[in-house]
Amino acid sequence: MAEKNALLSMWHELEVPDGLHVELLDGELVLRANPGHLHDLPGRTLVRHTPEPFEAWSERGLLVADDYRPRADAVVIRSEDRPADDADPDWPAQIAHAVIETVSTTRTAIKRDYEDKRERYAAVGVPVYVIVDPNDATWHVLELDGRCYV
Numbered sequence: 499m500a501e502k503n504a505l506l507s508m509w510h511e512l513e514v515p516d517g518l519h520v521e522l523l524d525g526e527l528v529l530r531a532n533p534g535h536l537h538d539l540p541g542r543t544l545v546r547h548t549p550e551p552f553e554a555w556s557e558r559g560l561l562v563a564d565d566y567r568p569r570a571d572a573v574v575i576r577s578e579d580r581p582a583d584d585a586d587p588d589w590p591a592q593i594a595h596a597v598i599e600t601v602s603t604t605r606t607a608i609k610r611d612y613e614d615k616r617e618r619y620a621a622v623g624v625p626v627y628v629i630v631d632p633n634d635a636t637w638h639v640l641e642l643d644g645r646c647y648v
Contacts (some may be wrong), residue, residue, distance in 0.1 A: 502537060506564070508585060523610070525565035533648055540600055540630045540637075541572035544581070552595065553577050559588035560597070562618050571630075572598040591619065596626035616640070 512567045541556040548554035558573040574596040629638040640647035
């Protein structure tokens with residue numbers, strides 16, 4: 499438990515240089531270059547145009563598990579479910595009505611968005627998972643059916 503808390507503390511206190519982005523995935527700190535504007539466009543659009551009673555937030559950390567805290571490109575929640583404080587900077591994944599991930603170009607990132615995050619978001623019950631893939635100009639809107647997305 500102490501090792502887990504130390505990793506979480508280190509992750510939250512990590513000073514990430516400009517141009518880098520960090521996520522905690524399966525107990526590993528994953529650093530990558532900040533995405534370009536094309537990558538950010540779907541999330542920014544949702545943030546600007548999500549109607550009440552919902553809100554969309556970009557680059558929101560989600561508490562999926564103690565060792566799995568992705569920074570989703572966008573998260574849609576009900577306004578009333580927004581945590582009142584920032585005691586934990588990551589929101590419980592259970593309040594998300596939808597998670598949007600924009601795929602990057604590396605094989606590792608593609609696998610992470612299409613497979614790993616898909617399984618993890620389904621396991622915690624996120625109702626809708628949207629994968630935006632600028633590599634082939636597609637949007638995949640997946641709905642939770644039991645424990646799997648269709």
